[in-house]
Amino acid sequence: MKSMVKTQHEARAKIIKAMAHPSRLFIIEELNKKERCVNELTDMIGADASTVSKHLSILKNAGLVTDEKRGNSIFYSLRVPCIMEFMGCVEDVLSSTAKQHLEVLKCCRK
Amino acid sequence: MKSMVKTQHEARAKIIKAMAHPSRLFIIEELNKKERCVNELTDMIGADASTVSKHLSILKNAGLVTDEKRGNSIFYSLRVPCIMEFMGCVEDVLSSTAKQHLEVLKCCRK
DNA sequence: GCATTGTGTGGCAATATAGCCAAATAGCCA
DNA sequence: TGGCTATTTGGCTATATTGCCACACAATGC
Secondary structure, eight states: OOHHHHHHHHHHHHHHHHHOSHHHHHHHHHHHHSOEEHHHHHHHHTSOHHHHHHHHHHHHHTTSEEEEEETTEEEEEESOTHHHHHHHHHHHHHHHHHHHHHHHHHHHHO | OOHHHHHHHHHHHHHHHHHOSHHHHHHHHHHHHSOEEHHHHHHHHTSOHHHHHHHHHHHHHTTSEEEEEETTEEEEEESOTHHHHHHHHHHHHHHHHHHHHHHHHHHHHO
Protein backbone atom coordinates (compact mmCIF):
# COMPACT_ATOMS: atom_id res chain seq x y z
CA MET A 1 0.00 0.00 0.00
CA LYS A 2 1.40 3.38 -0.95
CA SER A 3 2.49 5.44 2.02
CA MET A 4 0.31 8.45 1.25
CA VAL A 5 -2.79 6.33 0.90
CA LYS A 6 -1.86 4.57 4.10
CA THR A 7 -1.59 7.86 5.98
CA GLN A 8 -4.99 8.87 4.68
CA HIS A 9 -6.54 5.66 5.89
CA GLU A 10 -4.90 6.03 9.26
CA ALA A 11 -6.39 9.49 9.64
CA ARG A 12 -9.82 8.23 8.70
CA ALA A 13 -9.53 5.20 10.94
CA LYS A 14 -8.72 7.42 13.88
CA ILE A 15 -11.99 9.29 13.43
CA ILE A 16 -14.03 6.17 12.92
CA LYS A 17 -12.39 4.51 15.90
CA ALA A 18 -13.49 7.45 18.01
CA MET A 19 -17.07 6.61 17.07
CA ALA A 20 -16.67 2.89 17.64
CA HIS A 21 -17.99 2.64 21.18
CA PRO A 22 -21.59 2.34 22.45
CA SER A 23 -21.29 5.20 24.94
CA ARG A 24 -19.64 7.46 22.41
CA LEU A 25 -22.34 6.69 19.85
CA PHE A 26 -24.89 7.59 22.47
CA ILE A 27 -23.08 10.86 23.18
CA ILE A 28 -22.92 11.70 19.48
CA GLU A 29 -26.62 11.06 19.16
CA GLU A 30 -27.46 13.20 22.18
CA LEU A 31 -25.23 16.04 21.08
CA ASN A 32 -26.92 15.94 17.71
CA LYS A 33 -30.17 16.86 19.49
CA LYS A 34 -28.69 19.57 21.67
CA GLU A 35 -25.51 20.54 23.45
CA ARG A 36 -24.88 18.86 26.79
CA CYS A 37 -22.49 19.19 29.69
CA VAL A 38 -20.47 16.28 31.08
CA ASN A 39 -22.70 16.01 34.09
CA GLU A 40 -25.88 15.52 32.06
CA LEU A 41 -24.26 12.91 29.85
CA THR A 42 -22.86 11.12 32.89
CA ASP A 43 -26.36 10.83 34.35
CA MET A 44 -27.76 9.53 31.08
CA ILE A 45 -25.03 6.98 30.50
CA GLY A 46 -24.73 5.87 34.11
CA ALA A 47 -20.95 5.50 34.19
CA ASP A 48 -18.31 7.21 36.23
CA ALA A 49 -17.87 10.92 35.44
CA SER A 50 -14.21 10.37 34.68
CA THR A 51 -15.12 7.67 32.19
CA VAL A 52 -17.53 9.97 30.36
CA SER A 53 -14.98 12.75 30.47
CA LYS A 54 -12.47 10.48 28.77
CA HIS A 55 -14.98 9.48 26.12
CA LEU A 56 -15.60 13.15 25.42
CA SER A 57 -11.91 13.88 25.17
CA ILE A 58 -11.55 11.07 22.63
CA LEU A 59 -14.39 12.56 20.58
CA LYS A 60 -12.91 16.02 20.89
CA ASN A 61 -9.47 14.80 19.94
CA ALA A 62 -10.94 13.23 16.81
CA GLY A 63 -12.53 16.54 15.88
CA LEU A 64 -16.07 15.26 16.27
CA VAL A 65 -17.20 17.55 19.08
CA THR A 66 -16.37 20.98 20.45
CA ASP A 67 -16.52 22.19 24.01
CA GLU A 68 -17.38 25.56 25.43
CA LYS A 69 -17.01 26.58 29.03
CA ARG A 70 -19.91 28.48 30.53
CA GLY A 71 -19.86 29.08 34.25
CA ASN A 72 -18.89 25.98 36.10
CA SER A 73 -19.90 23.59 33.33
CA ILE A 74 -18.41 22.64 29.99
CA PHE A 75 -20.90 22.19 27.20
CA TYR A 76 -20.15 19.83 24.37
CA SER A 77 -21.73 19.97 20.96
CA LEU A 78 -21.49 17.98 17.74
CA ARG A 79 -19.18 19.60 15.27
CA VAL A 80 -20.04 17.64 12.13
CA PRO A 81 -23.74 16.76 11.86
CA CYS A 82 -23.29 14.64 8.73
CA ILE A 83 -22.13 11.87 11.02
CA MET A 84 -25.71 11.18 11.96
CA GLU A 85 -26.61 10.47 8.34
CA PHE A 86 -24.26 7.54 8.52
CA MET A 87 -26.35 5.87 11.21
CA GLY A 88 -28.99 5.12 8.61
CA CYS A 89 -26.45 3.13 6.66
CA VAL A 90 -25.36 1.26 9.79
CA GLU A 91 -28.98 0.36 10.39
CA ASP A 92 -29.15 -0.89 6.80
CA VAL A 93 -26.26 -3.22 7.52
CA LEU A 94 -28.01 -4.51 10.64
CA SER A 95 -31.37 -5.08 8.99
CA SER A 96 -29.84 -6.59 5.89
CA THR A 97 -27.88 -9.00 8.08
CA ALA A 98 -30.99 -9.86 10.06
CA LYS A 99 -32.90 -10.46 6.82
CA GLN A 100 -30.19 -12.78 5.59
CA HIS A 101 -30.23 -14.77 8.80
CA LEU A 102 -33.97 -15.22 8.42
CA GLU A 103 -33.50 -16.48 4.88
CA VAL A 104 -31.02 -19.05 6.08
CA LEU A 105 -33.49 -20.22 8.70
CA LYS A 106 -36.30 -20.48 6.16
CA CYS A 107 -34.08 -22.38 3.79
CA CYS A 108 -33.01 -24.93 6.40
CA ARG A 109 -36.51 -25.56 7.64
CA LYS A 110 -37.65 -26.82 4.26
CA MET B 1 -29.19 4.49 29.68
CA LYS B 2 -32.16 2.26 28.89
CA SER B 3 -31.19 -1.29 28.15
CA MET B 4 -32.83 -1.44 24.72
CA VAL B 5 -31.11 1.72 23.58
CA LYS B 6 -27.86 0.36 24.93
CA THR B 7 -28.21 -2.85 22.95
CA GLN B 8 -28.87 -0.82 19.82
CA HIS B 9 -25.74 1.22 20.35
CA GLU B 10 -23.71 -1.90 20.98
CA ALA B 11 -24.88 -3.38 17.71
CA ARG B 12 -24.01 -0.20 15.85
CA ALA B 13 -20.67 0.12 17.59
CA LYS B 14 -19.75 -3.39 16.54
CA ILE B 15 -20.21 -2.46 12.88
CA ILE B 16 -18.36 0.82 13.20
CA LYS B 17 -15.56 -0.86 15.11
CA ALA B 18 -15.17 -3.27 12.22
CA MET B 19 -14.48 -0.28 9.98
CA ALA B 20 -12.10 1.38 12.44
CA HIS B 21 -8.80 0.13 11.09
CA PRO B 22 -6.64 1.48 8.25
CA SER B 23 -6.29 -1.85 6.47
CA ARG B 24 -9.98 -2.58 6.77
CA LEU B 25 -10.85 0.85 5.40
CA PHE B 26 -8.55 0.12 2.50
CA ILE B 27 -10.26 -3.21 1.92
CA ILE B 28 -13.70 -1.59 2.01
CA GLU B 29 -12.58 0.98 -0.52
CA GLU B 30 -11.11 -1.64 -2.83
CA LEU B 31 -14.16 -3.88 -2.61
CA ASN B 32 -16.29 -0.89 -3.47
CA LYS B 33 -14.48 -0.74 -6.80
CA LYS B 34 -14.63 -4.46 -7.52
CA GLU B 35 -14.63 -7.82 -5.80
CA ARG B 36 -11.26 -9.13 -4.74
CA CYS B 37 -9.81 -12.34 -3.41
CA VAL B 38 -7.69 -12.55 -0.26
CA ASN B 39 -4.53 -12.99 -2.25
CA GLU B 40 -4.99 -9.77 -4.22
CA LEU B 41 -5.76 -7.78 -1.08
CA THR B 42 -2.77 -9.29 0.69
CA ASP B 43 -0.49 -8.11 -2.10
CA MET B 44 -2.00 -4.63 -2.02
CA ILE B 45 -1.79 -4.26 1.74
CA GLY B 46 1.56 -5.90 2.18
CA ALA B 47 0.78 -7.78 5.37
CA ASP B 48 0.72 -11.46 6.19
CA ALA B 49 -2.05 -13.40 4.44
CA SER B 50 -3.35 -14.59 7.78
CA THR B 51 -3.61 -11.00 8.98
CA VAL B 52 -5.63 -9.98 5.95
CA SER B 53 -7.79 -13.06 6.30
CA LYS B 54 -8.57 -12.05 9.87
CA HIS B 55 -9.44 -8.52 8.81
CA LEU B 56 -11.82 -9.94 6.22
CA SER B 57 -13.44 -12.21 8.76
CA ILE B 58 -14.03 -9.21 11.02
CA LEU B 59 -15.68 -7.34 8.15
CA LYS B 60 -17.72 -10.39 7.23
CA ASN B 61 -18.76 -10.95 10.82
CA ALA B 62 -19.99 -7.36 10.98
CA GLY B 63 -22.06 -7.91 7.87
CA LEU B 64 -20.08 -5.48 5.76
CA VAL B 65 -18.78 -7.91 3.15
CA THR B 66 -19.78 -11.22 1.60
CA ASP B 67 -17.59 -13.97 0.32
CA GLU B 68 -18.05 -16.35 -2.55
CA LYS B 69 -15.86 -19.27 -3.33
CA ARG B 70 -14.92 -19.72 -6.96
CA GLY B 71 -12.34 -22.30 -7.82
CA ASN B 72 -9.42 -22.11 -5.47
CA SER B 73 -10.04 -18.52 -4.45
CA ILE B 74 -12.55 -16.79 -2.24
CA PHE B 75 -13.85 -13.52 -3.59
CA TYR B 76 -15.01 -10.82 -1.23
CA SER B 77 -17.34 -8.02 -2.14
CA LEU B 78 -18.87 -5.06 -0.35
CA ARG B 79 -22.37 -5.79 0.84
CA VAL B 80 -23.57 -2.28 1.71
CA PRO B 81 -22.25 0.39 -0.68
CA CYS B 82 -23.73 3.26 1.35
CA ILE B 83 -20.72 2.93 3.63
CA MET B 84 -18.62 4.72 1.07
CA GLU B 85 -20.84 7.78 1.25
CA PHE B 86 -19.75 8.13 4.84
CA MET B 87 -16.15 8.66 3.83
CA GLY B 88 -17.08 12.09 2.53
CA CYS B 89 -18.25 13.04 5.98
CA VAL B 90 -15.06 11.70 7.55
CA GLU B 91 -13.07 13.85 5.14
CA ASP B 92 -15.21 16.81 6.21
CA VAL B 93 -14.16 16.21 9.80
CA LEU B 94 -10.52 16.05 8.77
CA SER B 95 -10.59 19.20 6.65
CA SER B 96 -12.64 21.12 9.17
CA THR B 97 -10.14 20.17 11.87
CA ALA B 98 -7.24 21.17 9.65
CA LYS B 99 -8.93 24.49 8.93
CA GLN B 100 -9.39 25.14 12.61
CA HIS B 101 -5.75 24.39 13.31
CA LEU B 102 -4.75 26.90 10.65
CA GLU B 103 -6.96 29.54 12.25
CA VAL B 104 -5.28 28.98 15.57
CA LEU B 105 -1.88 29.39 13.94
CA LYS B 106 -2.95 32.58 12.17
CA CYS B 107 -4.34 33.96 15.39
CA CYS B 108 -1.12 33.30 17.36
CA ARG B 109 1.15 34.77 14.74
CA LYS B 110 -0.48 38.18 15.00
C1' DG C 1 -12.05 31.62 53.70
C1' DC C 2 -14.51 27.05 53.11
C1' DA C 3 -17.60 23.66 51.31
C1' DT C 4 -19.72 22.21 47.08
C1' DT C 5 -20.11 21.14 42.30
C1' DG C 6 -18.35 20.06 37.69
C1' DT C 7 -14.37 18.34 35.02
C1' DG C 8 -10.10 16.46 33.95
C1' DT C 9 -5.84 13.48 34.99
C1' DG C 10 -2.89 9.62 36.65
C1' DG C 11 -2.77 5.07 37.87
C1' DC C 12 -4.17 0.55 37.78
C1' DA C 13 -6.17 -4.09 36.38
C1' DA C 14 -9.03 -6.45 33.13
C1' DT C 15 -9.92 -7.13 28.59
C1' DA C 16 -9.57 -6.63 23.56
C1' DT C 17 -6.99 -6.01 19.39
C1' DA C 18 -3.12 -6.62 16.00
C1' DG C 19 0.02 -9.10 13.49
C1' DC C 20 3.35 -12.57 12.95
C1' DC C 21 4.49 -17.66 12.57
C1' DA C 22 3.29 -22.41 12.13
C1' DA C 23 0.10 -25.66 10.91
C1' DA C 24 -4.35 -27.38 8.93
C1' DT C 25 -7.55 -27.54 5.17
C1' DA C 26 -9.35 -27.34 0.46
C1' DG C 27 -9.01 -27.09 -4.42
C1' DC C 28 -6.32 -27.26 -8.60
C1' DC C 29 -3.11 -29.39 -11.99
C1' DA C 30 0.22 -32.67 -13.58
C1' DT D 1 -1.00 -39.57 -5.84
C1' DG D 2 1.92 -35.57 -4.96
C1' DG D 3 2.93 -30.90 -5.21
C1' DC D 4 1.20 -26.41 -5.49
C1' DT D 5 -1.65 -22.36 -4.30
C1' DA D 6 -5.22 -20.01 -1.57
C1' DT D 7 -7.24 -19.45 2.69
C1' DT D 8 -8.21 -20.09 7.54
C1' DT D 9 -7.15 -21.20 12.37
C1' DG D 10 -4.49 -21.52 16.74
C1' DG D 11 -0.99 -19.73 19.42
C1' DC D 12 1.74 -16.27 20.93
C1' DT D 13 3.40 -11.56 22.30
C1' DA D 14 2.99 -6.69 22.08
C1' DT D 15 0.08 -3.04 22.37
C1' DA D 16 -4.32 -0.46 23.00
C1' DT D 17 -8.67 0.24 25.17
C1' DT D 18 -11.86 0.45 28.94
C1' DG D 19 -13.55 1.86 33.26
C1' DC D 20 -13.01 2.40 37.93
C1' DC D 21 -10.80 4.92 41.93
C1' DA D 22 -8.41 8.64 43.99
C1' DC D 23 -6.97 12.96 43.50
C1' DA D 24 -6.28 17.72 41.50
C1' DC D 25 -8.24 21.96 40.03
C1' DA D 26 -11.40 25.65 38.80
C1' DA D 27 -15.77 28.12 39.51
C1' DT D 28 -19.64 28.95 42.44
C1' DG D 29 -22.16 30.10 46.65
C1' DC D 30 -22.14 30.89 51.50
